[in-house]
Amino acid sequence: MEDSTIKKWIEDLDSTKFATREQASNELAKAGEAAESALRKTLAGGPSSESKNQIEKILEVIKKRPLSSSTLRELRAVQVLIWIGTPAAKELLRAWAEGDERLALVQAARKALK
Known part of the structure; x- marks a missing residue:
């Protein structure tokens, strides 16, 4: 969009x-x-x-509205990275957080890094 x-x-x-x-x-x-x-x-x-x-x-x-299946997958991926907690997982979250702020993945990654 x-x-x-x-x-x-x-x-x-x-x-x-x-x-x-x-x-x-x-x-x-x-x-x-x-x-x-x-x-x-x-x-x-x-x-x-x-x-x-x-x-x-x-x-x-x-x-x-219920979340779409793709949005649910993205949110679960962020949860998994939080759970893993390694430097590499945090680096991936930082990379995702730099994306388009309209996306649920980006919002979740930013929230996870706070």
């Missing part, structure tokens, strides 16, 4: 046209985990009340 596409959908949440806002909301909800980080950043930045309400609803939808 392109950052520019997600950014456009977030901007569209403030559109004066109801259909545009609804379309953006639906697309962001479909994007799920790929849009979550951008939505949280926008929320932290103090968006308009309309955008804030929509973003909160979208994040609630995303939160209620």
